[in-house]
Amino acid sequence: MGQENGTTDLPYEVRSSEELGRYFVATRDLVPGDVVLAECPLVFGPKAMGDPDASMPCVGCYKPVFTDVGERCSKCGWPVCSGNCPGLKDPKHHGIECQILSARPECVLDNMAEYYRHDALLPLRCVLLQNTNPVAWKKLLEMQSHMECRTPGTEVYDEANEFIVEYLMNSFINKLDGNLKKKYLPEISEQLLHEMCGIIDTNGLEIRLPEGSELLALYAKTCIMEHSCVPNTKHSFNLSKKDSDLYRITIKVVLPIIKDNHITTMYSHALWGTQARRQHLKDTKYFSCKCERCSDPTELGTYLSAMKCFGDGNETCDGIHLPENPLDEETEWACNKCKVKVNNSQINMLISQMGEEVDNVLMMGGSVTMLENLLCRLSTFLHPNHYHLYSIKHSLVQLYGRQPSFMSEDILDKKIRMCRDLINITKTLDPGNARLCLYTSVLHHELHSALVLKSKKVKSDGTIRTTEEIKPLLVEAKAAIETALESLKDELEETSGKKLYAVLEGSQRDFERYCKEKKIHF
Template sequence: MDQENGNNELAYHLAETQDELGRHLMASRDLNPGDIVLTERPLVFGPKAMLDPDAIMPCVGCYKPVLTETGERCTKCGWPVCSGNCPGLQDPRHHAAECEILSLRPECVLTNMSEYYRHDALMPLRCALLQKSDPEGFAKLLDLQSHMECRAPGSEAYEYVLKNLHKQNSSEADEFIVEYLINNFINKMDEKLKKSYDINSELLHRICGIIDTNALEIRLPQGTELSALYAITCKMEHSCVPNTKHTSFAFAPKDKNDLYEITIKAVVPILKNEHIATMYSHALWGTQARRQHLKDSKYFACKCSRCRDPTELGTYLSAMKCLGDDNKPCDGIHLPEDPLDDETDWVCNKCAIKVRNSQVNMVMSQMGEDVETVLMMDGSITLLEKLLWRFSTFLHPNHYYMYSLKHSLVQLYGREQGYMSLDILEKKIKMCKELIAITKALDPGNARLSIYNSVLQHELFSALVLKSKDRSIKKVDEIKSLLVEAKLAIEDALISLKDDLEEVSGKKLQSVIEDSKKDFENLCKQKKLSI
């Protein structure tokens, strides 16, 4: 189902292959922020394995988490379910179609269940079963890019990707999804079933490639995750500066047929015949990390405007400080000489010193481990500040590791005992504004960093309100100025979330911000200020 305008004109058209790009979507007319590009139901969806499948598995009918060993079982196939009365067990979009195949293995086990009931294999199986339940949808699925040329038998990608496809935890790394399905189920099909389905290793390998290349993730409120494939949406190209955002009716569909329907919206103006793009990587990763991730997972090298720019749109998100040499210190900035070259040297903008890419990678790897360790420990202000101070010698203030540490600090300043002084609040306000500037430069349409921006705007709001209450701030005009700025920040925080309210995290954050807004309005009434 595609969104149309009043003249029945699609907002997009499918363009033919261009060099490495492949088929892609282009705007059929000028689009404004908020305009719907398309709305689409999934061809197929399936559960992903839980983080600890030995303890918890998703129900195959509704995807609610169930206790692996003590939960109920489907009476036909033996797979864990929330209840024998789960409606999804009889629904062909969920478990009904696959149950016939899964029932071919009659044994029901109570040990080593994470290997016996492989939820990461259900999505490929559901794709293959479309050839009977939805032949048209199956044809559309096979039309999606699989990149099998990069996954040919014997290649490193072929074995590595297939055995790690959506797998969260497995004690048998050499047990491939394809082998699991063929040996346990497909080879046990009788002649009648074999006539209904044409399933073989080659097809399953291709389907795994299609899933790996194209699947989108859907997070459900109960804590489980699904993978879903969309015929048109999956043809959108990648850009590290996306001009669209997708939302889904995963939690509150308009009707039962709209389950996991996705809507693609423009987030910035898109002119007629401009490319329509989404993002398949993390907006707060540096260029080398983003491009490597895309090569590993999507099999292409990104050459978008951000990747081509050594400064990453003026944010300096990957930049390092130049320390000069033994003879002369330098306060310049090291940037990649050619960001599209994986082995590029890093050059200083003020002196002749160059740093090899291998050296940069080694330093970044160690720093990354340090950041991950501190954040996993729910780092205290002291630990975060020490690491920030140490990194500040080597990294640009806007570097993505600096951003990460500062983003954690602004959520602690002004909240923890001993960090409530006016000086701390001033520091927090300055830090918030710097991070907001980076966030908006990288993601002007809130396509990928809406939660980050909302958190930062809320923290800025909180710091401004606290500052307005400080005894040293006595002039009414000064207080009003702070509160006016605070109001703008909290309004921006709420606007950023407008497309994230179907997400659990977005909904929770909105509730917190709405409470803060009510307190703010009461404060203004008490002070008799019209803001």
């Protein structure tokens, strides 16, 4: 076991294998809540905003500013929140890069998204570590870049070349005064910048800031962690303004880890099906996942990617199609009841067409009727637990019981059933609540509100429910709101977590008042 900061009692040690590279194993039995590690980033930088023509992050503090009317850094001309932003002089933020960015003196007001490319700032900050922090620079160079997969002619190489490497070289680095270049960038080349892009793509972690902008950050130890689609840890970031601890990452155990077992994290979306997750990991992290979930055609019994059998053209069949070998991209999908098989490309085409339909309806903020129609249509082809149907149902449970025409007891019963089903899927896929805590929280809150509403409904025969009839509903409602709050305990630095938590607290107060009125005690 290695030493860290003078201590030898680390909960992990680094091992390596040909297949996995470096990875962590537990040096003792670990239980949920144990901290595996906490570390500050070697370097971080802003990402471009979703619509850079409308807003850009301030280069000093990353707060979004209006692109066309915002102030500018007096030295380099990049958009800032204010000329007095403390980050403009801070070497960890804009202080050093400003010297390089000032090599291009012109300031423009047109075509700003092309002119001020925020995605290029992190690669620049990486190469500047040569001068500002040689120890961090050395650690950075030990990270994987997968340059062997990023050769000229590949889409990822050509994109990085056009939007980052050539942009930085032609706009700034080639214009630098010789002494300045020697001081700040003793070693610089297009190849080195490409390597930085590879390191960032492979190892960068996304940090969402309260104001709405996002950063990418690189962490020396965290990057060693191995991926699993059922991770046993979760991470959170310190977003408070304490300078020495800013953006510190903390990795916490969420499922028991036995000594010598692997410590894992997750780099893809837990609610994507196996093929989508594996493709994303292959494209972005350059490896093929073979974890327990990916290896299981049923995805841990959730059937999240399963299709209904198409039949053989003559007879219908109520079986379901699953991939024969989910780790093989060319696998056939076989029915569990008849002999019909379907090839993978047909399934992929269908799934991606349905995905576009679901995305379009959700993006338009689909009404209950639109969502129900789509659910009904897609249910002809998909297993009830399929991830496309999960998305539609997750939207529906947030609409049922909240609009006057969808408040009947039948609708509430339907909502309760849907919430319970989605909670079961979510819990199976993410038993440690590492990735889906917001989903878990929303589902438990919706279950809570449906149970409370049902308890207030007059029965179909016109009589009011007795205390004894109400109590079981309220017992479940109480447990649901408590679980919803508990799910968010590590998310309170994030804006979405904080907002949702405040809503839940309001619901809990209303619930306690209601129970008091009804003289119901638990």
